[in-house]
Amino acid sequence: MTEPKRFIAVIGGSDCTPEEARLAEEVGHELARRGAVLVCGGLGGIMEAACKGASAENGLTIGILPGGSRQTANKYVRIPIVTNLGEARNVIVVKSAEAVIAIGGGYGTLSEIGHALRNGIPVIGLNTWSLSRDGQPDDSIVLAKNPADAVDKALKAINEPV
Amino acid sequence: MTEPKRFIAVIGGSDCTPEEARLAEEVGHELARRGAVLVCGGLGGIMEAACKGASAENGLTIGILPGGSRQTANKYVRIPIVTNLGEARNVIVVKSAEAVIAIGGGYGTLSEIGHALRNGIPVIGLNTWSLSRDGQPDDSIVLAKNPADAVDKALKAINEPV
Amino acid sequence: MTEPKRFIAVIGGSDCTPEEARLAEEVGHELARRGAVLVCGGLGGIMEAACKGASAENGLTIGILPGGSRQTANKYVRIPIVTNLGEARNVIVVKSAEAVIAIGGGYGTLSEIGHALRNGIPVIGLNTWSLSRDGQPDDSIVLAKNPADAVDKALKAINEPV
Amino acid sequence: MTEPKRFIAVIGGSDCTPEEARLAEEVGHELARRGAVLVCGGLGGIMEAACKGASAENGLTIGILPGGSRQTANKYVRIPIVTNLGEARNVIVVKSAEAVIAIGGGYGTLSEIGHALRNGIPVIGLNTWSLSRDGQPDDSIVLAKNPADAVDKALKAINEPV
Numbered sequence: 001m002t003e004p005k006r007f008i009a010v011i012g013g014s015d016c017t018p019e020e021a022r023l024a025e026e027v028g029h030e031l032a033r034r035g036a037v038l039v040c041g042g043l044g045g046i047m048e049a050a051c052k053g054a055s056a057e058n059g060l061t062i063g064i065l066p067g068g069s070r071q072t073a074n075k076y077v078r079i080p081i082v083t084n085l086g087e088a089r090n091v092i093v094v095k096s097a098e099a100v101i102a103i104g105g106g107y108g109t110l111s112e113i114g115h116a117l118r119n120g121i122p123v124i125g126l127n128t129w130s131l132s133r134d135g136q137p138d139d140s141i142v143l144a145k146n147p148a149d150a151v152d153k154a155l156k157a158i159n160e161p162v
Numbered sequence: 163m164t165e166p167k168r169f170i171a172v173i174g175g176s177d178c179t180p181e182e183a184r185l186a187e188e189v190g191h192e193l194a195r196r197g198a199v200l201v202c203g204g205l206g207g208i209m210e211a212a213c214k215g216a217s218a219e220n221g222l223t224i225g226i227l228p229g230g231s232r233q234t235a236n237k238y239v240r241i242p243i244v245t246n247l248g249e250a251r252n253v254i255v256v257k258s259a260e261a262v263i264a265i266g267g268g269y270g271t272l273s274e275i276g277h278a279l280r281n282g283i284p285v286i287g288l289n290t291w292s293l294s295r296d297g298q299p300d301d302s303i304v305l306a307k308n309p310a311d312a313v314d315k316a317l318k319a320i321n322e323p324v
Numbered sequence: 325m326t327e328p329k330r331f332i333a334v335i336g337g338s339d340c341t342p343e344e345a346r347l348a349e350e351v352g353h354e355l356a357r358r359g360a361v362l363v364c365g366g367l368g369g370i371m372e373a374a375c376k377g378a379s380a381e382n383g384l385t386i387g388i389l390p391g392g393s394r395q396t397a398n399k400y401v402r403i404p405i406v407t408n409l410g411e412a413r414n415v416i417v418v419k420s421a422e423a424v425i426a427i428g429g430g431y432g433t434l435s436e437i438g439h440a441l442r443n444g445i446p447v448i449g450l451n452t453w454s455l456s457r458d459g460q461p462d463d464s465i466v467l468a469k470n471p472a473d474a475v476d477k478a479l480k481a482i483n484e485p486v
Numbered sequence: 487m488t489e490p491k492r493f494i495a496v497i498g499g500s501d502c503t504p505e506e507a508r509l510a511e512e513v514g515h516e517l518a519r520r521g522a523v524l525v526c527g528g529l530g531g532i533m534e535a536a537c538k539g540a541s542a543e544n545g546l547t548i549g550i551l552p553g554g555s556r557q558t559a560n561k562y563v564r565i566p567i568v569t570n571l572g573e574a575r576n577v578i579v580v581k582s583a584e585a586v587i588a589i590g591g592g593y594g595t596l597s598e599i600g601h602a603l604r605n606g607i608p609v610i611g612l613n614t615w616s617l618s619r620d621g622q623p624d625d626s627i628v629l630a631k632n633p634a635d636a637v638d639k640a641l642k643a644i645n646e647p648v
Contacts, residue, residue, distance in 0.1 A: 007556075007566075062565065062567075064567070068410060068605075070582075078491075079523070079548065080493075081548075081550070081578065081582050082581040082582045084409075084410040084411070084577065084578075085250070085409050085412060085578075086409065088247070088250040088253045088254075088409060091248070091249055091250045092567065092569050092570075095554060095569070095570055096567050105295075106280065107279040107302075108276065110275070110276035111273045111274075111275075111276025111277045111280060112276070113272070114269045114271075114274070114276055115252075115269075117269040117272070118249065118270045118273060119249075129293060130293070130294045130295070131272070131291060131292070131293065132291070132294075135292075167402075169394075169404075199403070226405070230572060232331075240329075241386065242331075243386075243388070243405055243416065243420050244419040244420045245415075245416050246415065246416075246571075246572040246573070246574070247570075247572065250570070253407075254405065254406065254407050254408075254409075257406040257407070257408055258394075258404070258405050410577070411577055411601060411604065412571070412577045414601075415573055415574045416574075429619075430604065431601075431603040431604035431626075433600070434600030434604075434617070435596075435600030435601045436597075436600070437597075438593045438595070438597030438599070439573060439576075439593075439597045442593035442594045443573075451620060453617060454618045454621075455596070455616070455617065456615070456616045456618075457614070457615055458613065464593075
């Protein structure tokens with residue numbers, strides 16, 4: 001019996017900078033190299049870049065789609081899940097993962113960070129949101145220095161939960 | 163024909179401080195006095211305090227419940243909506259409102275702020291999250307000085323969209 | 325303290341015959357006359373006819389919308405709930421009611437009947453589906469002779485659960 | 487480039503007869519032999535039997551879970567999708583498939599049949615519901631003689647849509 005696969009989500013927007021796409025693609029590479037399954041929202045931007053990276057290493061990619069058709073998945077998604085739930089699918093992306101890597105991101109990504117932290121799912125951040133409440137910084141998002149570090153920290157958070 | 167009702171959500175956690183509960187109750191009062199319908203997640207803490215305030219002024223209160231039973235609603239909810247969707251119901255709370263008032267709040271509230279901003283629904287904040295990206299503050303959450311000011315700003319944001 | 329309101333769903337398609345619309349409108353009338361709150365999917369056809377009937381008697385009408393905008397509700401919906409969940413909102417329509425009245429209906433209505441029976445929520449039928457398994461009729465859908473009888477049977481099923 | 491995989495759902499209850507489980511397991515076998523990916527609700531009964539059959543042929547199995555934990559999946563699920571949506575996940579099971587094979591089944595299965603037919607997704611039936619409206623049988627469910635025939639008909643329905 002082989003060790004069970006790890007499921008790690010990459011979250012980030014459909015719109016992203018070239019630098020953010022580069023980070024996402026490298027995260028995808030690293031995830032596949034370590035044998036992890038990539039979970040994402042299945043669309044373009046960060047999601048497509050991460051799937052592209054994972055595909056290049058023959059990794060398994062799951063796209064949990066907001067729309068009602070599998071044709072909306074980016075071309076690197078091997079397992080399209082068709083929810084037709086709009087953004088409510090963000091909760092499924094997060095809960096189907098054991099750790100989440102947030103890259104850049106707009107308000108949809110912010111909602112996913114909230115859902116993940118609410119569920120005790122570790123969030124690793126690359127160029128993403130910073131949070132504070134009442135002037136006190138909230139450091140629940142674990143900052144990563146680069147894509148390999150993000151994947152290291154995600155796997156470590158799964159294997160050594162706080 | 164009377165003017166259509168305004169639907170305004172109050173978002174915040176089941177756990178809250180007495181001061182946050184006081185703010186929420188006063189927001190509920192103000193909403194009902196202005197004839198607005200209160201939308202919330204239907205549970206305790208901030209949600210119950212807001213419903214209590216609205217009820218005292220005979221306001222209409224809608225509770226969009228995460229669980230599968232109407233019995234889980236707080237006693238001030240007049241319209242329980244039973245979703246059984248867990249936190250995915252957060253999206254419905256937000257989208258069923260024309261503006262959102264966030265009070266205190268944990269990570270669930272953060273997810274709702276993300277969903278609201280993603281949908282262009284104005285967010286008014288009382289003692290809630292502050293956001294920044296790449297060291298740049300994001301000032302999309304409109305800060306309110308007190309409950310009456312929060313309700314003023316919510317109604318103004320609906321009637322005078324940016 | 326007044327007795328709590330009863331919540332009863334009327335389910336049926338956006339497309340319906342004039343006779344089915346007449347039945348739905350009369351069910352709406354009867355529900356409002358008895359003080360029950362009408363829950364429905366908020367769109368046209370059976371849903372609109374039922375809301376029209378309830379409105380004529382000043383009844384409260386809730387529309388649990390599949391789309392992402394309150395503008396999609398029919399004009400007799402007083403409480404629009406904006407889910408953006410597509411047909412997954414069918415589960416919410418059913419679970420937010422204490423009994424369900426099915427009128428005519430296509431496959432969406434069939435899915436709602438399945439969800440209701442699965443949850444032990446009584447289903448009263450007017451010109452709707454008949455079910456059988458392995459050649460054995462399933463008589464879980466309580467047949468009504470007319471709209472008033474349907475509302476009688478729905479209220480009776482709530483007050484005297486099997 | 488290899489031909490894309492076909493995604494076929496097997497729907498049926500957690501409670502089933504030994505004969506229904508045997509049918510489901512054989513359907514799982516056949517799906518895997520033809521290279522199709524099995525989509526299901528991820529729990530026991532029909533779902534587990536189908537996954538067991540597919541696993542024996544090294545097929546890929548996706549379990550779209552109603553609960554909030556991946557631990558609730560049956561042991562033959564290779565890709566657990568954690569929705570926490572309760573029965574609203576039935577819509578996702580159906581929409582993530584190109585055809586649906588219904589085996590036995592209770593009211594949850596009936597809801598899935600309704601959702602599938604509503605979406606124009608072919609439904610193949612083995613010992614499952616029969617439908618009629620106004621005394622007229624509805625023959626939208628394609629009857630299969632046995633598991634191999636069910637898989638044949640599902641693949642045929644995908645490749646030669648009406």
